[in-house]
Amino acid sequence: MDANAGPDFTPAVGDHAFTPKQRSLLALAHQLGRDRFAARAAQWDEEASFPFANYEDLRAAGLLGICVPESESGLGADFATYMMVGAEIGRFCGATALTWNMHVSSTMWTGVLADGIPMTETQRAEHATRRKLHFRRVVNDGAIYAQPFSEGSAAAAGKAPFGTTARKVDGGWLVNGRKIFASLSGAADYYGVLCTEDKGDEKPDARDTLYVAVPATSEGFSISGDWNPLGMRGTVSRNLLFKDVFVGDDEQLMPRGVYFKGAQTWPAMFFTLAPTYLGLANAAYDFTVRYLRGEVPGEPPVKRRMYPTKQVAVAQMRIQLEQMRSIFLRAVLEARPNPAKDERMRLYAAQYTVMEGANDIARLAIRTCGGQSMMKHLPLERIYRDSRCGSLMLPWTAELVLDRMGRETLYEPGEKDE
Numbered sequence: 001m002d003a004n005a006g007p008d009f010t011p012a013v014g015d016h017a018f019t020p021k022q023r024s025l026l027a028l029a030h031q032l033g034r035d036r037f038a039a040r041a042a043q044w045d046e047e048a049s050f051p052f053a054n055y056e057d058l059r060a061a062g063l064l065g066i067c068v069p070e071s072e073s074g075l076g077a078d079f080a081t082y083m084m085v086g087a088e089i090g091r092f093c094g095a096t097a098l099t100w101n102m103h104v105s106s107t108m109w110t111g112v113l114a115d116g117i118p119m120t121e122t123q124r125a126e127h128a129t130r131r132k133l134h135f136r137r138v139v140n141d142g143a144i145y146a147q148p149f150s151e152g153s154a155a156a157a158g159k160a161p162f163g164t165t166a167r168k169v170d171g172g173w174l175v176n177g178r179k180i181f182a183s184l185s186g187a188a189d190y191y192g193v194l195c196t197e198d199k200g201d202e203k204p205d206a207r208d209t210l211y212v213a214v215p216a217t218s219e220g221f222s223i224s225g226d227w228n229p230l231g232m233r234g235t236v237s238r239n240l241l242f243k244d245v246f247v248g249d250d251e252q253l254m255p256r257g258v259y260f261k262g263a264q265t266w267p268a269m270f271f272t273l274a275p276t277y278l279g280l281a282n283a284a285y286d287f288t289v290r291y292l293r294g295e296v297p298g299e300p301p302v303k304r305r306m307y308p309t310k311q312v313a314v315a316q317m318r319i320q321l322e323q324m325r326s327i328f329l330r331a332v333l334e335a336r337p338n339p340a341k342d343e344r345m346r347l348y349a350a351q352y353t354v355m356e357g358a359n360d361i362a363r364l365a366i367r368t369c370g371g372q373s374m375m376k377h378l379p380l381e382r383i384y385r386d387s388r389c390g391s392l393m394l395p396w397t398a399e400l401v402l403d404r405m406g407r408e409t410l411y412e413p414g415e416k417d418e
């Protein structure tokens, strides 16, 4: 496609003066989603199985390396570009977009985001050498990375040190612990785990969080537990167990102590779950328009658009979608290290708006389209279930976003009540 021409579709993030790279990546994602992922989505949902076929397509298109820098033979997408493309994929398959986000984040956090985190010269040099290894695995071998942080404790919410520990030993680390809800379990080649450095008698401290890649083939590593959830079933997010798992020093995805600084410097790193759900909101809206116009392939061409109540509902859905797109786009375009207070508040508001809004739009879509629209052979009931999961995801669940916004509005850093 001509990289300077506008896309011949409205991207899930809405209209914008996209760069040539954004235009071509959006077109690629749209084409893959429409022609390949949409038709397969029911299968992953029905079986609660991982979308391996979609990953073959993502790999062939170079999209596993979307955030690997061009100097390392990746596609070199920045934060905003990735967020736009993620939403386009989510429009066609939520589970693919969400798992792809876990993989991409492993390269984005170590790549473009790490470039904005303060490090000593020694740390910067160490990081530059080590991340090349991970980038090469992704680009040359098509390796997939997972991002298992959650443990069922207060750690993934950022309120306590991770219970999974890493003890320094000769040439590497010994990892012990357990993770829950690990999307891509059984599909990933590497698991990017957050652990707390085990410093013997010292009290565990979140500042000692270590971000390390555990190869799936490691001795002492195992996957367990059932997976039969309401939505996002294709993410296959089972439990991981680490029992004296040895990983070499080169598996560190960030130098010691840098992850903690990164989380404080770059709050937008936690916004990367939102594009999937903006995509799902678009999907619910797209379906509703087609359904009311009697244009859903394979369905009787019954038109329902002439009823004023349906027109009002579609208008309400469009208004909410435009609100979601606007705040999302503004938040991704202004994302940067050490954002100003207003930018941070907007980021929280964007997360809340997208995560709660996606399910709101899906709910309205089912109410408006009616009973026949929620049959299993149509995508709407899956979109409704998938979209419910967004506001449950740590560290920025809808509840925790409200907590943060309220507190950070009323208290400046360091302020306390007597």
Ligand SMILES: Cc1cc2nc3c(=O)[nH]c(=O)nc-3n(C[C@H](O)[C@H](O)[C@H](O)COP(=O)(O)OP(=O)(O)OC[C@H]3O[C@@H](n4cnc5c(N)ncnc54)[C@H](O)[C@@H]3O)c2cc1C
Pocket: 102, 147, 148, 149, 150, 151, 152, 153, 154, 156, 157, 159, 180, 181, 182, 183, 184, 231, 232, 235, 237, 389, 391, 392, 393, 394, 395, 397, 398, 399, 400, 403
């Ligand atoms: C489809 C899906 C895929 C996922 N994939 C991954 C993955 O790949 N990697 C990963 O690390 N995690 C993943 N998660 C897990 C997710 O991020 C959360 O960790 C998980 O949903 C938490 O569930 P819980 O019931 O243990 O929450 P709990 O910790 O029991 O919390 C329940 C609710 O209480 C609130 N809450 C929690 N802590 C606090 C607090 N300190 N103060 C106030 N309120 C609080 C939050 O709103 C939270 O939603 C996934 C989740 C889903 C649904």
